[in-house]
Amino acid sequence: MFNEQPPVWYAVYTRPKCEKKVADLFTRKKVEHYVPAKPLVRARKIIQEPLFPSYVFVHIPESRSWVVKETDNVVNFVYWLGQPAVIPDHEIALIRHFLRDYEDVSVEKFPIKAQEEEDRPASSARILQISRNRVKVELNSLGCMLVATVPSREMTVITGHKTVNGHHY
Incomplete structure (x- = not known):
């Protein structure tokens, strides 16, 4: 048997205003994700505005990074010191x-x-x-x-x- 890597949290950078679209695609692909959002009142309606614009957090093993990279409207992982930043x-x-x-x-x-x-x-x-x-x-x-x-x-x-x-x- 091979050792499966444990999942870790990564920040993924998306195209502007595409956080919900990317989250929906991750749901379809069964990728655990999190889009922190705060309520905002606009024109007497409450909408959910992303706390981190253009970011979606994913919880995956490193071996599944290709699933994230091939998702529409994903620009790339957020990098720190040449590696995808682990949150x-x-x-x-x-x-x-x-x-x-x-x-x-x-x-x-x-x-x-x-x-x-x-x-x-x-x-x-x-x-x-x-x-x-x-x-x-x-x-x-x-x-x-x-x-x-x-x-x-x-x-x-x-x-x-x-x-x-x-x-x-």
């Missing part, structure tokens, strides 16, 4: 958590240097700020941070740690 499971879980628990979530980019990336443990996720009404968490593998605005009534301080929506930071 750690905990960062995908953090994105899901933020979108589930907070209403106002946005993404802010920050520069990443190759040396910083090599020095930091792969499993690290850093809380960058907890202020009166904002929580910022670094997504190291994507070179950005998630920012959530939280009503102050939902934040409490417990022995030096802050709790937001029941989660300790």
